[in-house]
Amino acid sequence: KMSTQQPTPTPTSTATVKQGRGIVKMVLSGDAIIVRGQPKGGPPPEKQINLSNIVAPRMGRRANMNVPDSVDTNDEPFAWHSRENLRKKCIGKEIYFSIDYAPNNDRCYGTVYLGTDANGENLNLMQIKDGMAEVRKVNVRADNTEHASLLEAEDQAKASGIGKWVEPRPDDAVRNISWTIDNGRNFVDSYRGEPIPVVIEHVRDGCTMRASLPTHHQITFILSGIKTPMIKRDPDDPKKEIADPYAAEAKFFVESRLLQRDVKIILEGVSNQNILLATVLHPNGNITEILLREGFARCVDWSIASYSQGAEKLRAMEKQAKERKSRIWKDYVAKVQETITGEREFTGKVIQVVNADAIAVKTANGDVRTIHLASVRPPRFDDVVHTKGKDAPPEAPKGKSRPLYDVPYMFEAREFMRKKLIGKKVTVTIDYIKPSSAATDTLGAFPERTCATVRSGGINIAEALVSKGLVKVVRHRQDDDARSSRYDDLLAAEQRAVKTCKGVNSKKEPPIHRVADVSGDVAKAKQFLPFLQRAGKSEAVVEYVFGGSRLKLFLPKETCLITFLLAGIDCPRGARNGAQGVMEADAYSDEALALTKENCMHREVSVEVETIDRAGNFIGWLFVEGVNMSQLLLENGLSKIHFTAERSNFYRSLQAAEEKAKTQKINIWSGYVEPVAQVKTEEPTERKTNYRSVYVTEVTPQLHLFCQFSDAGSKLDTLMEKMRGCLIADPPLPGSHQPRRGEFCVARFTEDDMWYRARVEKVEKDKLHVHYIDFGNKEIIPSNRVASLPGEYNTGALLPQAHEYSLALVNPPEDPDSLADAFRALCGMVGNVQFKVNVEYKDGVDFVTLLNQDETLNVGKALIGDGFCTVAKRGEKRLQKMMSEFYAEQNNAKKQHLNLWRYGDISEDDASEFGYSKK
Ligand SMILES: *[C@@H]1O[C@H](CO)[C@@H](O)[C@H](O)[C@H]1NC(C)=O
Ligand SMILES: *[C@@H]1O[C@H](CO)[C@@H](O)[C@H](O)[C@H]1NC(C)=O
Ligand SMILES: *[C@@H]1O[C@H](CO)[C@@H](O)[C@H](O)[C@H]1NC(C)=O
Ligand SMILES: CC(=O)N[C@H]1CO[C@H](CO)[C@@H](O)[C@@H]1O
Numbered sequence: 018k019m020s021t022q023q024p025t026p027t028p029t030s031t032a033t034v035k036q037g038r039g040i041v042k043m044v045l046s047g048d049a050i051i052v053r054g055q056p057k058g059g060p061p062p063e064k065q066i067n068l069s070n071i072v073a074p075r076m077g078r079r080a081n082m083n084v085p086d087s088v089d090t091n092d093e094p095f096a097w098h099s100r101e102n103l104r105k106k107c108i109g110k111e112i113y114f115s116i117d118y119a120p121n122n123d124r125c126y127g128t129v130y131l132g133t134d135a136n137g138e139n140l141n142l143m144q145i146k147d148g149m150a151e152v153r154k155v156n157v158r159a160d161n162t163e164h165a166s167l168l169e170a171e172d173q174a175k176a177s178g179i180g181k182w183v184e185p186r187p188d189d190a191v192r193n194i195s196w197t198i199d200n201g202r203n204f205v206d207s208y209r210g211e212p213i214p215v216v217i218e219h220v221r222d223g224c225t226m227r228a229s230l231p232t233h234h235q236i237t238f239i240l241s242g243i244k245t246p247m248i249k250r251d252p253d254d255p256k257k258e259i260a261d262p263y264a265a266e267a268k269f270f271v272e273s274r275l276l277q278r279d280v281k282i283i284l285e286g287v288s289n290q291n292i293l294l295a296t297v298l299h300p301n302g303n304i305t306e307i308l309l310r311e312g313f314a315r316c317v318d319w320s321i322a323s324y325s326q327g328a329e330k331l332r333a334m335e336k337q338a339k340e341r342k343s344r345i346w347k348d349y350v351a352k353v354q355e356t357i358t359g360e361r362e363f364t365g366k367v368i369q370v371v372n373a374d375a376i377a378v379k380t381a382n383g384d385v386r387t388i389h390l391a392s393v394r395p396p397r398f399d400d401v402v403h404t405k406g407k408d409a410p411p412e413a414p415k416g417k418s419r420p421l422y423d424v425p426y427m428f429e430a431r432e433f434m435r436k437k438l439i440g441k442k443v444t445v446t447i448d449y450i451k452p453s454s455a456a457t458d459t460l461g462a463f464p465e466r467t468c469a470t471v472r473s474g475g476i477n478i479a480e481a482l483v484s485k486g487l488v489k490v491v492r493h494r495q496d497d498d499a500r501s502s503r504y505d506d507l508l509a510a511e512q513r514a515v516k517t518c519k520g521v522n523s524k525k526e527p528p529i530h531r532v533a534d535v536s537g538d539v540a541k542a543k544q545f546l547p548f549l550q551r552a553g554k555s556e557a558v559v560e561y562v563f564g565g566s567r568l569k570l571f572l573p574k575e576t577c578l579i580t581f582l583l584a585g586i587d588c589p590r591g592a593r594n595g596a597q598g599v600m601e602a603d604a605y606s607d608e609a610l611a612l613t614k615e616n617c618m619h620r621e622v623s624v625e626v627e628t629i630d631r632a633g634n635f636i637g638w639l640f641v642e643g644v645n646m647s648q649l650l651l652e653n654g655l656s657k658i659h660f661t662a663e664r665s666n667f668y669r670s671l672q673a674a675e676e677k678a679k680t681q682k683i684n685i686w687s688g689y690v691e692p693v694a695q696v697k698t699e700e701p702t703e704r705k706t707n708y709r710s711v712y713v714t715e716v717t718p719q720l721h722l723f724c725q726f727s728d729a730g731s732k733l734d735t736l737m738e739k740m741r742g743c744l745i746a747d748p749p750l751p752g753s754h755q756p757r758r759g760e761f762c763v764a765r766f767t768e769d770d771m772w773y774r775a776r777v778e779k780v781e782k783d784k785l786h787v788h789y790i791d792f793g794n795k796e797i798i799p800s801n802r803v804a805s806l807p808g809e810y811n812t813g814a815l816l817p818q819a820h821e822y823s824l825a826l827v828n829p830p831e832d833p834d835s836l837a838d839a840f841r842a843l844c845g846m847v848g849n850v851q852f853k854v855n856v857e858y859k860d861g862v863d864f865v866t867l868l869n870q871d872e873t874l875n876v877g878k879a880l881i882g883d884g885f886c887t888v889a890k891r892g893e894k895r896l897q898k899m900m901s902e903f904y905a906e907q908n909n910a911k912k913q914h915l916n917l918w919r920y921g922d923i924s925e926d927d928a929s930e931f932g933y934s935k936k
Contacts, residue, residue, distance in 0.1 A: 036115045038133060039064070041107045043277055047073025047099025047149050050129065052112065060269060068141045069117040069126035070157070070167060073099040073150040074181065079196050079235070094190040095181040097233075099149035102180075104216075106131070106140065108277045113137060128163075145170045148180020195234045201287035204234075205294075210325060212281035212298055220276055222248050223267030223313055226297075228282060238293040240305045241285045242324035242331050243314040245271075246345065263344050267313040271304060286323035286512075294323045309334035312343030318492060321505055322512040328505035352498060362446045367438040367473075369618050373430035373488055374479075376438060376471065378445060379615075390479040391448040391468040392501035393488040396426045400489060400521040419534065421560075425527030426520050430487035435558075437481075438473055439619045446470045449499035456753050456805060464808045470503050477503055484510040486520020535633070536569060536580040542633035545577065549626040549635065557581075557624050559617045559641075564591050565609025565650060568617060568639070570624065580634040583613075583647045584627055585662030585671055588655065589685065592816060594759075597862050599817050605685050609655040616649065617641050627665075638667070651675045654684030704895040708853040708868070714819055715793030716847060718840050720829045720886070721862070723793020723819040727851055733791055733818050737773070740810040744772050749804035756785060756803050761811055764789070765802040774806060774817070790817035824877035825857035825864040826896065826903050828889040835917055839885035846876050858893060866899075882906035884915030 039052035042063060048071050054062040074093035081087040113134050116127040130137035144150040145167050152171050157164045175182045181190075198204045218235070219227040223245025227237045246261030248268065275297060286294040297304050305324070308314035309331055316335050321328045339346045365378035371387055373395035379385050421427050447469045456462035471478045480503065482488040490507045493500045501507055515522045535541045549555060549572075560578065561569040566588035570581045589603035591610060617639070626637040639646045645667060650656035651674035658675045662668050679686045711724035725733065744763065756762045756777045764775040764787045778795070779786035785803055788795045790812075830836050847867070854865040867876040880886040881903050888903045911918045 036113070038111060038113050041110055041112055042272075044100055044104040044108060046076050046096065047103050047144055049073075050103070050107065050112075052114065060265060064125070066114055066116075066125055066127045066129060068144065068150075069128055070153050070164060071141050071144055071150040072153045073103075073144060076100060077192065077194055089194075089196060091194075092191050094186060095149065097192045098180065098190075099144065102147055102149045103140065103144060104277055105279075106138075106143065112140070142167060142170055146174060148174040148178075148182045151181075192233045195232070198234065198236060198291075198293075201291045201293055204236075205284045205287055208284050210283055210285070212283055215280060215282050216277055217275045217280060217297075218277070220268060220272040222246070222264060223271050223308060226271075226275070236293055238282070238284070238295040239288075239320070240308075240314075241294040241296055242316060242321040242328060243305055243309060244317045245308060245314045263313060266344075267308065270308070270311070270313055274301075275299065275304060283325055285325050286320065288320070294320050296324060296326055306330060306334050310337055312338040312341070312346050315345065315495070317495070318504075318508060322508035328509070332505065352496070357447050357450055360447075362444065364442055364444050367441055367443055368615060370431050370434045370439065373427055373434070373482070376434065376443075378443060386445075386467065388445055388471060389451070389466045389468045390482070390488070390501075391470055392491050392493065392504050392507055393479045393483060394491050395488055396424055396430065396521050397489075398424060401425045401523075401527050419532070422530040422532045426487050428530050429485075429520065429528065430482060433482065433485065433487055434478070435619045438478065441473055443478070444472045446472075446502065448502050451499065455747065455749060462754075462805050468499075468501075470501055477506065479503075480506050480510045483507050484514050484519065486514040486518075486522045489521065531576060532571070533575075533577040535577045537633060539631070539633035542579070542629055542635065545575070545579070546626070546629050546635070548575070552626075554623045554625055557622050559620050559622055562610065562614045562618050565589060565606065565613050565655060566647075567634075568613070570622075581624060581626075581639065582630065582634050582636045583650070583656075584636050584638050585659055585665055585667065586647045586650055586656035587659045588650060592812070598821060599812065601816060605655055608653075608684060609650060612650060612653055612655055613646065616644065617646065622646075638665075645670075647671065648674045652678055654678035654681070654686045657685065700894055702894045704857070704899065706855045708855050710851050710853050710870075711820075712849070713847040713852060713867075714791075716840065716844050717793075718836065720824065720827070720836075720839060720843055722822045722824070722847070722865075722867070724822060724852070724854060725791070725818050726820070729818060732815060736810055736815050737791075740774075740807065741772050743807055743810075744804070751801040754803060754805045756780065756800070756805075761790070761806045762787070762803050763806050763810075764798060767796060767798060767802075772804075774810065774812075775803070776817075777803070789819070791819050793819035793821065821862050822854060822865045822867070823862050824880070824886075825866050826889050826891060826900055827877040827880055828887045830886060830917060835885075838916060839880060842880060842883060842885045843876070846874065846879060852876075857896060857899075858891065878903060878906055882910055884910035884913070884917045884919075887917070 037052075037054075039054050041050050042053040043051040045051065045065070048068045050066055050068075052064050052066055054064070074096035075090075076096045077090050077092040080089045107129075110131060111133060113130045113132060114127045115130075115135065116125060119125040129140045131140065132138070145152060152164075152167045157168065159165075174180060178184055213230055215228040215230050217226050217228050221227070221237075224240040224243055225237065226239075227235060229235050245267040246264035248258050248260045248264045251257035251259050278299070281298045282295045283298065284293055284295050288294065303326065305314075305326075309316065314335075316328075316331050321331060324331060338344070339349050339351070342349055363380055365380040365386070367376050368379050368385065369377035371377055374393050375387055375389045377385050377387050421431060447467055449468050451466040451468055453465040454463055479488070479501065483490055490504075490511045491500075493504075514520065518524060521527075533541065535545055552575075555572055556574060557570040557572050559568055560571050563569065563580075566583035566586060567590075568581045568583075570579050571577075572579065589606040589609050591606040592602040593600050620641050622639055622641045624637050624639050626635045628636050630636060647656070647662075648667065648671055651658060651671055658671055662671050665671075678684070679689055682689055710727035712727060712730070713722050713724050715723035717723075740763070754762065758777055758780050760777050762775055762777060763772045764785075765771065766773050766789065773789045774791055775787040775789045777785055778788050780800075781797075783800055784797050785800050786795065786797050787803065829839055851870050853868050853870065855868075856863045856865050858864050868874065869876075877886075881888055884907075888900065888907050891900065910916070914921070
């Protein structure tokens with residue numbers, strides 16, 4: 018601690034001052050010190066005083082790089098002992114000095130006393146007495162009593178052989194100085210974290226110092242975990258220094274406490290530039306924490322993991338300084354974090370490993386939430402250290418991309434999480450919310466992410482993954498507080514993983530997973546079939562659950578991926594793309610999916626493959642922990658028995674399971690009425706009607722109609738309004754989205770320049786063929802008018818609203834001109850008013866009767882009556898009555914020679930002759 022006493026200010030000119038007081042800042046050698054006066058505003062004045070009339074052995078010096086031919090010099094014998102003798106006596110202490118001779122400003126000889134006046138111990142004399150210096154004979158005058166006592170003391174020291182007068186001279190009289198260290202890593206490791214007593218020889222700035230070790234190694238180190246404001250050389254003028262604000266203050270703060278003090282240091286690490294990292298331990302506290310607390314330093318992520326005394330204390334100290342806006346934080350404003358709504362901490366069951374850094378958790382109330390592990394990211398191709406050298410390009414795979422198997426250590430990461438977590442309870446502590454981001458050149462868009470610390474059985478999963486080298490720690494921006502609450506643990510774990518060469522940090526080639534993806538490959542699937550059939554039971558890992566009875570399996574022994582369908586059941590299916598557009602989900606498909614997901618996702622299961630379907634999907638039985646999944650679905654009323662189950666061994670138990678569900682009337686059986694007697698279903702003879710109100714939004718030249726149900730209009734309006742609002746608030750970068758065929762997107766309709774949901778039908782060079790899925794119209798637009806469809810507005814939120822229909826019993830003409838006439842006529846009939854439709858039959862699309870509201874117009878019938886179209890013949894009994902009405906209309910048209918019939922009767926037989934061909 019600095020004395021609170023007021024030393025006499027040391028003037029800059031020594032010519033006038035003969036005496037003074039000060040604090041010893043530094044001892045240069047056994048006969049020279051630097052004294053510091055009282056600060057007056059700026060840094061305190063300093064003054065070098067050489068002790069008069071004595072001469073101590075010279076200290077060895079390192080070659081000065083700026084002076085040519087300069088070389089390292091050795092100590093004169095006992096130079097170190099002499100310096101240390103004086104240093105231990107007076108460093109940091111108050112002294113009184115009396116100047117004996119000062120030929121100029123730079124040279125100044127004096128007598129120095131410990132304390133505040135000349136009654137204190139005379140240090141010049143002390144050095145002579147202790148045999149640490151000789152009397153400077155040229156100066157000595159016989160009449161001077163002071164000189165006489167120096168000479169007397171020297172004689173005594175010589176006589177008793179102390180200090181430099183010892184005989185014989187010991188080996189350590191000259192230090193064996195090592196100015197440099199070859200291998201920092203090895204040097205640090207050799208001390209194994211033990212505190213080393215050192216003397217701080219120089220303070221370059223608040224966090225960079227030089228120290229001499231007991232071995233006389235001279236080391237430069239920086240304090241682990243922090244950075245203080247820097248003093249740098251001006252790149253334009255090497256003599257000038259540029260200092261960050263508070264750099265001088267930080268340096269003084271450290272210098273006045275540590276310079277030439279006896280302290281201990283712990284060597285903790287080494288930077289990429291071979292600079293040592295260390296922590297200084299001082300009896301009054303450790304300077305790293307104090308600098309942070311005082312606002313002289315900030316935490317730095319790259320070295321904080323090296324700090325051996327508990328990184329969390331450093332963060333806490335920094336936080337305190339920030340809150341007080343102390344020094345470097347004077348303009349600090351806390352960043353407003355994305356608000357975390359709801360609970361910050363909750364527990365749940367892990368039901369899926371979504372990625373190497375993400376899981377799906379089912380909470381107590383049944384919600385499923387995707388949770389990203391905070392501050393880590395999955396492994397990447399360029400993470401692995403390739404044995405072929407740094408410049409070897411990372412080996413991205415050719416062909417179908419399967420990151421799980423192709424990206425080094427991705428599979429290991431997934432397996433670690435799968436085995437540790439699936440079906441297990443975890444505690445989730447939300448650390449931050451990462452807002453959604455638009456797509457960039459290198460990264461796809463991603464939705465908002467909930468980032469959290471996830472613990473299972475007291476283990477921080479992210480930390481475990483990092484320490485195994487299976488994920489990497491994200492380097493956040495210095496001022497970014499949106500990070501893991503255990504960020505320093507992650508950094509420390511990564512440091513261990515690098516040191517022990519774990520996972521992506523290994524220098525070995527990463528493990529390779531050659532996996533044959535048989536799913537969707539009919540030919541390959543057929544080759545595998547006999548093999549799997551013969552195997553009987555095969556072990557498998559469920560990679561994904563697409564639907565209640567549809568799964569993707571990985572067979573580790575066979576190292577192949579297959580699509581697998583549960584045998585013996587008819588399970589409700591979700592919304593899907595059929596041949597004629599999106600098909601709506603069957604009732605209870607979500608419940609069936611949830612049951613299979615919860616029981617099977619990522620589990621180890623055994624399967625018995627029976628057969629294969631035309632698309633190359635394997636069909637068979639799946640057992641998970643002794644449960645037959647087909648049977649479980651039946652038991653829960655989420656499937657019906659399929660007739661193919663009859664030949665299986667499980668038929669009886671399957672039947673029993675279905676019966677049970679039926680009698681309990683659960684799920685698909687909730688409306689089930691036990692049949693009184695078996696009635697043979699016959700083909701209905703009566704037409705059934707169930708009209709729905711629609712708006713016709715689009716007519717195609719082939720006379721197909723796209724309609725929106727009137728009762729769904731408000732839902733669509735709300736969705737579009739929200740979606741457009743979202744796109745205006747966060748406008749997509751034109752051209753940032755590269756849509757693929759079949760993908761849903763948003764497209765700006767040329768006519769009104771507004772965004773609509775659409776589907777890409779074809780991709781050309783700079784053009785896209787898009788189909789507006791809620792209205793049915795199509796157009797070709799430049800690709801920069803298309804953006805990605807925000808997730809919350811996709812077809813999961815609302816199915817495409819344009820339903821495609823054909824007119825029942827109506828045959829459009831094939832001749833292009835007649836077809837164009839019919840098209841115009843149809844357009845004229847279906848203006849912007851409500852109609853109603855009844856589905857009559859399905860044949861590719863739904864064929865409908867289209868009536869206006871008061872039923873005065875039957876559109877199909879009118880087209881035939883006006884001779885624009887002909888009657889399409891159908892065999893169904895229920896349609897015969899309607900068909901005969903249509904034929905009557907057609908005969909009328911013929912008689913009046915309307916349109917198609919203007920040249921006479923073109924009956925089906927001679928149609929081709931007239932050029933009106935029919936299929
Ligand atoms: C004062 O002491 C220093 C350090 O030992 C030495 O380098 C310097 O030459 C001395 N100055 C004079 C004028 O003797
Ligand atoms: C000085 O130290 C170095 C390494 O610390 C050692 O190799 C060398 O032998 C020592 N020299 C003497 C003279 O002790
Ligand atoms: C570091 O310093 C603080 C006081 O600033 C003290 O409480 C703590 O014990 C010190 N730690 C060590 C390892 O010396
Ligand atoms: C052969 C077999 O494993 N049968 C199981 C099918 O699943 C039910 C549960 O739904 C089990 O009870 C059976 O043992």
